[in-house]
Amino acid sequence: MARVVLVTGVSRDLGGRFARILQAEPTVERVIGIDVIPPTLDLGRTEFVRADIRNPVIARVMSQADVDTVVHMNVIATPLSAGGRASMKEINVIGTMQLLAACQKSPTVSKLVVKSSTTVYGTSSRDPAMFTEDMSARRLPSGGFAKDSVEVEGYVRGFARRRPDVTLTMLRFANVVGPQLRTALTDFLAMPVVPTPLGFDPRLQFVHADDALEAIRLATVAEHPGTFNVAGDGVVTLSQALRRAGRLALPVPRSLGAWVGQAVRRAGVADFSPEQLDLLTFGRVVDTTLMRTSLGFDPKFTTAGALEDFLQARRGATVLHPERVEQVERVLSGAFAAAAGRSRVG
């Protein structure tokens, strides 16, 4: 039972919102939030500790507060927000190692919840249509957030072997989207003209930020040991997502993809990383049967619904508005019907 909960990464959007959700839980007495930078959100009664999880301060915090549940949400996907790739890697990997070391020493910790990502399955043309939790990557991710996630999961599994008494829940989230949330992918989809890989149309899967938070809450307040994929139902293809958004796709040969990605990043439009290119070429879809049966979680938003909710907030860059298209169709079909009626009568 979660009484004193330590949440890492509370100064980021999802972490901060999660801390606020958690403090409304009746069984939770204290929420301690940790991050390197001060929080941007009002954290309410969450006690904020400004500490780097890369150094051993965290162990002292844990022992002083008798933390019994640790929620690790500080695996960062965007190098820009972490101050560069090197620092991102350090926060992700060394930070996780320090946190796990502290957990291992702590006699009070009884539960660990880790926010991971479906990027651990990699992405390639040899991928099965849907990954289940027991499958591994056909081609291991070679760098960036995906590789960090694989390493983080490796250390977490090592910890689980050494402390079998600790309940471990690992949640692998598909691409999280939400009206407020900014990720590399959301920035990418928010551009009016979006470069896409020529001749490829990947299947994408989204999970809404609200659903992601609810899944973490469920794993925190109840006992659900295991690893779960968390994603909204169904898939959308990249071209479909762009059409629904009213964006224009600009197909670019895959060989130029890295170059275009770099240009996009340089321009500061979206924090576009090379592994993103693979995702946008081959896509990735996960199976969420276990999420429903074992975790008992039923997302409010489907993949398409989550996308729609995100698009509502980012209508700005629309080029080809869906309602306009509908209008043109109505006018044309009305005219056709009239012309046909006329020719029949005449």
Next chain:
Amino acid sequence: MSAAADRASGERERRRRRPTPLISEVGQAELEPHSSAAAVAPSVPPSVPRSSAAVTPSVPPSVPPSVPPRLRPVPSGPGAVPAGAGRSAGRKSGRPAEAGPVGPPGSFAVLDGGSQPAGPDGPDLVEAGEAIAALLARLASSSLGPDWDTRAAEMLAFLRRRLTGQYEVDDFGYDADLAQHVLLALGRPLYRSWFRVEVRGVTNVPAEGGALVVANHSGTLPLDAFMTQLAVHDEHPEHRLLRPLGADLLFQTPFLGEVARKGGSTLACNEDAERLLARGEVVGVWPEGFKGLGKPFVERYKLQRFGRGGFVSAALRTGVPIVPAAIVGAEEIYPMIGNLKTLARLLGLPYLPVTPLFPWLGVLGLVPLPSKWVIEFAEPIPTHDLPDGAAEDPMLVFDLTDRVRETIQHTLYSLLMARRSVFF
């Protein structure tokens, strides 16, 4: 310019001839839901009206007398910002107000929706649309036949769905809307007129539930998979959709992989096969793979090795029947008389065929020879009565694989015996 003038004058004339019913009809339908935003429609700057640019200037700024008075564009001012404009977020949000007085009255933008959530269009869009529609209508009525208006409306709805992304894609990437309306339709002339495919025993594919169709593979390009898909879809009483399993090379190749997924294919791996079969789909496999597809012409109709029997264990695990199928005719579409192995290796292809027409005739060499095809589906081999764990018994899997292979080979021989000629 002359085209624009032509169209414009044609439009004027047409308006003289038949002024009222359509304009008022459509206009009314257009205006009612959005009447609050009507005030700003004229204020949109004249940006990119792709389809209407030619028509707009010729339309007199004044409203034709035949249009009911309530369609008259409301004069816009700086204050005339619609209630809906607040919805549009981002950098364009300030635009309607600034642009208010600047835009010439009566101009509009069909494609501009960013700052104008579904503004109505005053009479101009209706007229422009009508002019285009009249043109299209003339085209459509001559090319689509008597039912042309229903068919044209269907096409329009299809185009609208494609443009706005309002269609569903299943977990494997099968895009039913595109496959049913475009992909299968594109294959039908090839299926009916070119190869004149004759289908036998299609009811051996069960009417419901999962089934695994196993067939021979040939022809350099996997047209046989596509034709089998059409055969099952068009000839089966239940119009079942065959889900072909393709090699990873297919999904690595630009365009081909994309089209294959949208047409219902997925990667040939046990996970996907079992997932599809468990969902009650009809799955098609060509276990010879590239060995069958890229074999020389002298070895035609000789079945190659059947992979590792993975397809059999997938059927065993899901308990679905295996339907062997023999395809005659596909071997002759691109008779492979040579193989440019070195070049193929350089390009990362499994083989690079030399046929009597390719590469000598370039792109023309890609036209398949019009052989006469026969696809015969043999009696299904049930697997549900086998004991649990049969899939883990390699001997049983090998035996079953052989049985399927033998059935296909024998069916091929008997079909070949009965064949009069390759082309008839």
